[in-house]
Amino acid sequence: MSGSQKTGVLLVNLGTPDEPTAKGVKAFLQEFLHDHRVVDMNRWLWCPILHGVILPIRSPKVAKLYQSVWMEQGSPLMVYSRQQADKLAQALDMPVELGMSYGNPSLKDGLSKLLDQGVDKVVVLPLYPQYSGTTTAAAFDGIAKACKAISTLPSLSLVRDYHDNARYIKALANSVRAHWEQHGRADYLLCSYHGIPKRYADNGDVYPQHCEATTRLLGQELGLDESQIGMSYQSIFGREEWLQPYTEQTLKQMPSKGIKSLDIITPAFSVDCLETLEEIAVEAKETFLEAGGESYRYIRCLNDSQEHIEMMVELVQSA
Known part of the structure; x- marks a missing residue:
């Protein structure tokens, strides 16, 4: 240059x-x-x-x-x-x-x-x-x-x-740690990503592989195993099949599997917006509690944090 x-x-x-x-x-x-x-x-x-x-x-x-x-x-x-x-x-x-x-x-x-x-x-x-x-x-x-x-x-x-940048993973992990220090740790940490039609991924879009890698690296950074962290896809639109598992269905099934308290984070969103503040913080909470969940906490996006x-x-x- x-x-x-x-x-x-x-x-x-x-x-x-x-x-x-x-x-x-x-x-x-x-x-x-x-x-x-x-x-x-x-x-x-x-x-x-x-x-x-x-x-x-x-x-x-x-x-x-x-x-x-x-x-x-x-x-x-x-x-x-x-x-x-x-x-x-x-x-x-x-x-x-x-x-x-x-x-x-x-x-x-x-x-x-x-x-x-x-x-x-x-x-x-x-x-x-x-x-x-x-x-x-x-x-x-x-x-x-x-x-x-x-x-x-x-x-x-x-x-x-x-998606696998060390500073990005560290920032996500530290936001979870700060949340745990303030509110205590739930049974499970769910990473909810914005969905895309499954057909797009079948045609070569690498998005699901990137979401999986972010979840895996975040779990490693936090010392969580597969029984303590997982991922799902939100904001589904239209009738065709999108990437699964769907966040809404996942939340409905969790309480019957013994997960009564949940922390949820949205790693694909760099700032809080309608899909995080309303869909995840409000609607998804109602879904989880109505299914028998007892505690649901949304971890905010990284926004303008240092x-x-x-x-x-x-x-x-x-x-």
Whole structure:
């Protein structure tokens, strides 16, 4: 790398509605669910279903869920992502901008802001520890599209994944240890990952292998055996088969197997968002307790914790 190059970081996450209303959610879901990486169905089949059924029915329901977790400064995902970007910029002493695959600020917005600051080398850091075509590759597609309007391209370096990064595993483990110190240790630690259709994995997406590796390494770091830690997949959507075991079914079965107290963590999410604060912290808790569980505790995401920022610094410097 030439000494005259000015480096900046594009911190990437999935995105969030601008406001917790049916209109805001509809606009976000429309962009998200139009992406071929996310839903690969034939457009002639998919678009009538999306616009005629899914968006009209789901948007008001999802808006209510967003309202239940919305913070004073905005969506949790956006609030924590901005805090991450601010702290990372301070730690690295270089420009750091946010870019969302869907919604605002867009990948194009983030890239433009970096270029306006004279950056000619961009480290793209998608905050998806485990690689998937539906997330990391979709972000890369978006960046490639944004670059079409740029006459002089910056050097680009993509952090593809960090599912087995030692600092990431250590940060996860220390968040669990801190939780245990404060609340005591449950019978079992469940790692719940965002699901993808099983067909995607059958076609070569390495996501499940990355999730399995993260769970195994976290278990080793915490000194847990297979009877004390496991994994499942959440946020299932549609009728086709997704990666299993499903989190909801797993929670229903645990109490009958003697697991009455549970700690649950979501290692695929770098920041708390709707899928963690509502689906896991609230809905999943009800499922477990109704099935006979006695104690259920959600361990928050790494968010803007010092260890998480230090891990990002290392990833950027390595890139």
